[in-house]
Amino acid sequence: MAIQLGEIVMSQAEAALAPVGLTPREYDALLCISDRSDMSQLELSKALGLHAPRMVPLIDGLEVRALVERVVSSQDRRRNVLRLTDGGRALLESSNRVVADLQRKLFGEITDRERKRFQKLVERLAAMPCPDEAHQGDPD
Numbered sequence: 001m002a003i004q005l006g007e008i009v010m011s012q013a014e015a016a017l018a019p020v021g022l023t024p025r026e027y028d029a030l031l032c033i034s035d036r037s038d039m040s041q042l043e044l045s046k047a048l049g050l051h052a053p054r055m056v057p058l059i060d061g062l063e064v065r066a067l068v069e070r071v072v073s074s075q076d077r078r079r080n081v082l083r084l085t086d087g088g089r090a091l092l093e094s095s096n097r098v099v100a101d102l103q104r105k106l107f108g109e110i111t112d113r114e115r116k117r118f119q120k121l122v123e124r125l126a127a128m129p130c131p132d133e134a135h136q137g138d139p140d
Contacts, residue, residue, distance in 0.1 A: 032048060038074075040082070041059055041082065
């Protein structure tokens with residue numbers, strides 16, 4: 001059931017975000033970076049649940065498109081942090097509207113109370129440790 005739901009949501013998200021030129025993973029990355037200033041690639045990797053080596057091509061792609069920039073941290077010059085560019089903020093803003101429309105489409109048949117309960121359950125499940133945590137450093 002969880003896999004089927006995930007596939008449905010991912011398929012719908014890919015289709016909804018394609019016209020604005022983003023994948024769901026790219027959208028999630030922009031959203032995380034906007035929510036937290038001076039986030040490192042490693043911190044973003046953990047927030048998205050991605051192996052660190054997969055972050056480099058993701059951030060490289062966003063940087064080439066001038067949506068994200070890597071800058072030296074003002075608190076620790078040895079550390080690079082990620083920031084949205086003006087273009088990244090504008091694209092995220094329009095993408096947020098697309099995602100809100102998608103959520104209404106996907107969850108429009110359930111009540112606000114059911115949606116809130118569902119969201120709490122999903123957050124609870126997402127916070128649970130993965131069964132294969134021992135392999136977290138390994139690439140897929």
